[in-house]
Amino acid sequence: MQVISFLGPKGTFTHEAANMIGDNLIPYCTIPAVLESVENGESLYGVVPIENSIEGPVGITLDSLAHKFDLKISDEIIIPINQNLMVNPGTKMEDIEDVYSHSQAISQCREFIVQNNIQPHYAVSTANAAKNIVGDKTKAAIGNSKAAELYGLEIIRPNIQDTDNNETRFVVVSKDDHEPTGTDKTSIIFSIYEDKPGGLYNVLGIFQKNNVNLTKIESRPSKKGLGKYVFFVDFKGHRNDELIERIISEIEDKTYFLKVLGSYPEFR
Amino acid sequence: MQVISFLGPKGTFTHEAANMIGDNLIPYCTIPAVLESVENGESLYGVVPIENSIEGPVGITLDSLAHKFDLKISDEIIIPINQNLMVNPGTKMEDIEDVYSHSQAISQCREFIVQNNIQPHYAVSTANAAKNIVGDKTKAAIGNSKAAELYGLEIIRPNIQDTDNNETRFVVVSKDDHEPTGTDKTSIIFSIYEDKPGGLYNVLGIFQKNNVNLTKIESRPSKKGLGKYVFFVDFKGHRNDELIERIISEIEDKTYFLKVLGSYPEFR
DSSP: OOOOOEETTTTSSHHHHTTTTTOEEEEESSSHHHHHHHHTSSEEEEEEEEEEEETTHHHHHHHIIIIIIIOOOEEEEEOOOOOOEEEEEEEEGOOOEEEOOOOOHHHHTTTHHHHHTOOOEOOHHHHHHHHHHTTTTEEEEEEHHHHHHHHEEEEEOOOSSSSOOOEEEEEEEEEEOOOOOOEEEEEEEOOOOTTTHHHHHHHHHHHHTTTOOOEEEEEEOSSSSSTTTEEEEESOOOSSSSSHHHHHHHHHHHHHHEEEEEEEEEOO | OOEEEEEEEEEEHHHHHHTTTTTTTEESSSSSHHEEEEEEESSSSSEEEEEEEETOOOOOHHIIIIOOOOOOOEEEEEOOOOOOHHHHHOOOOOGGGGEEEEEEHHHHTTEEEETTTTTTEEEESSHHHHTTTTTTEEEEEEEOHHHHHHOOOEESSOOOSSOOOOOOEEEEEEOOOOOOOOOEEEEEEOOOOTSSHHHHHHHHHHHHHOOEEEEEEEEEEEESSTTEEEEEEEEEEEEEEEHHHHHHHHHHHSSEEEEEEEEOOOOO
16 A cells, blocks of 8 residues: 655644545654655655645755655645634633644634634644643643644634635655646756846746746755745646646756756646 | 833844844734834834744734734844854753743744753743753753853853854834935735736836836735635845836736735845
8 A cells, every 4th residue: 555654743724635645644743754755665645734825935855855765746736724822721812821733824814813802823734733732721732623622632723824715735745756638737947147147038938938837936945044045836837747848958958957856737 | 211122021033133223122922012102102113023034933923013013124133043052050951851942942943952852841932941940950941041041050062053044134114214314125925817828927027127126025825715826925125126116016907906015124
């Protein structure tokens, strides 16, 4: 049976995403550990978050795929993020003094936390926060309903995130990417020459003249100093398509670093 | 005397940056609180971090300047970030079981933490981490030397960050930006029409044809769904320069949202 590793612990949103592609799931405690488990063959697939529509990119996932691992993206999963305020059974809103969660979840519920005058604290994950508050009625945790279930907590306020449109995109990573399906996306990373002006402009021009739309463009520091970036770009098409093949080879000519992260079916 | 608010507590890197522009410093506990103190006139200037060369943008600063406050960037400060491992006097390396710091500092020292087999924990700030470990010899904190000084801790290992080139850029925010000095930079934010392809390409083309170099380009989620962005762009020149005025008005025609965050002297 195919082993799937995911960013644990159990009861996180990543667990929910991983569950959509299989049952034989093993949690790992960091994103690099998930990727390493795929690289060394302990698991066939790894599931990690790559971006959230409110908080932006997950830096460690992008950086690891760019610089540390030679793995491919073979699929993507997008799930809506509904944050819930969870408490020990019998707790009332006015009992709550402190709330625990992952920093991204705290950020996503900032207005609710301020309005209710609760002190926020960071935990390693939403599930960890849930686990940590068990038995203490002055504390609450923010996370998904799976975590409440897992640790016997009650959801006292559902959907407390500040804005709708809150969704997280996860990638499934493996040693090879996906074969063409007809509705595919391709992810690439590149760095431009710092000393030549208009580097990014020239690369975007290649997509423009070929009428290929970008579905994502994300800048990340190259870790070589302020103002130096790598760009993560997603676009429609499979790297085996003739047009995409040509585009990639043109980009290669205009950049000093290019890595194709993989082609995979678009999530719907 | 001019009051300067900064992201506290005392002993953080932001404190160090704020100290470079004045002495009458008041710490605030969140980035929005610093900005609000400037908006309501409690302080004349506010100092907040905006980007780090390793970890990338400080999302809450960018989002607050884009959407929540009508303030200007009037100056920038760049300081090198040297992370230190701090302990209670007399503690040995082998005594340390846990290490506390801000999530960005933990990320910046990931390799050191793994090599030394210490359990990382997140704190609200580097200074808060230092304060929290006072008196416990199984615990260490990561932060700057000011924090060690402030809480009577010893630096047991200096410069433990994974990579060099680690510097943070801070912005000084006020009600007006800076008058022209001859070596200025301008920061803008814009959103492109989602339904028109090549939006970013067209905006970059305006800079290209006018031979104006970008010193920064950063994408942020627009919070309206995956794949929808606002772009933060910095470039050389002052918004009062004739050329820059023209560029800004051309960009206005090609975007549905444009905000000039301010012009200010380039840090050297």
